[in-house]
Amino acid sequence: MRRIKEAQFPVIKTSDSFDFGAQPSINEPLVRELLRGEYIGKKENILLVGNPGTGKTHLATALGFAACSQGKRVRFTTTTALVTQLLEQRENRSVQRLYKQLQRQDVLILDELGYVPFSKAGAELLFDVVGRAYEQTSLIVTTNLPFEQWTEVLGSERLTGAMLDRLTHRVHILEANGESYRLRQAKARRRK
Ligand code: ADP
Ligand code: MG
Numbered sequence: 001m002r003r004i005k006e007a008q009f010p011v012i013k014t015s016d017s018f019d020f021g022a023q024p025s026i027n028e029p030l031v032r033e034l035l036r037g038e039y040i041g042k043k044e045n046i047l048l049v050g051n052p053g054t055g056k057t058h059l060a061t062a063l064g065f066a067a068c069s070q071g072k073r074v075r076f077t078t079t080t081a082l083v084t085q086l087l088e089q090r091e092n093r094s095v096q097r098l099y100k101q102l103q104r105q106d107v108l109i110l111d112e113l114g115y116v117p118f119s120k121a122g123a124e125l126l127f128d129v130v131g132r133a134y135e136q137t138s139l140i141v142t143t144n145l146p147f148e149q150w151t152e153v154l155g156s157e158r159l160t161g162a163m164l165d166r167l168t169h170r171v172h173i174l175e176a177n178g179e180s181y182r183l184r185q186a187k188a189r190r191r192k
Helices: 002-007 028-035 056-069 079-091 095-103 120-133 147-154 157-168 181-191
Strands: 045-050 074-078 107-113 138-143 171-176
Touching (some): 002 056, 028 056, 045 056, 045 157, 056 107, 079 095, 079 120, 107 120
Parallel strands (some): 045 138
């Protein structure tokens, strides 16, 4: 219970409420395997890639929730909120404390990489987080962007390459390519 509170999930979602039938592009056996949490001990990362509304945040939360239930330390944040916090704290020099706090986590969930481009300083701070997590903390990253487009939000090609190198060294990729769940539900409602 404490772990779940500390994780700061925006909304609690579990795998029980995820309808795999509605999102056939998702590799269900891989999700089931990851829910068991062995990737955490191996410090492997998870990348959820796909269109908006396809359940990426839901699954990232469900994976985090499962990890909490296994007693792991989990922290959920949107990528933008984290970068904003890092930029602010850099000004008042308390950034080291934040880094320490992040490093204590077993799983760090970075939601929604790709909707908002970062400043140069922001991208560098994010790279720092990814670099520090390397082989220490499992990262779960959700994004709407295919790898080729990461440079568009991170700015520098070199930094993007270095970040992807660390993130994808040991990574499980879940792709969600279907229609938006919300959109489909809205359409279904309209048909009734
Ligand atoms: P994304 O992060 O990919 O944009 P979300 O995970 O936020 O999408 O999903 C949007 C909404 O639809 C959420 O309320 C989520 O719980 C729900 N949802 C998405 N896919 C499914 C699914 N396959 N089964 C049940 N609920 C889903
Ligand atoms: Mg999302």
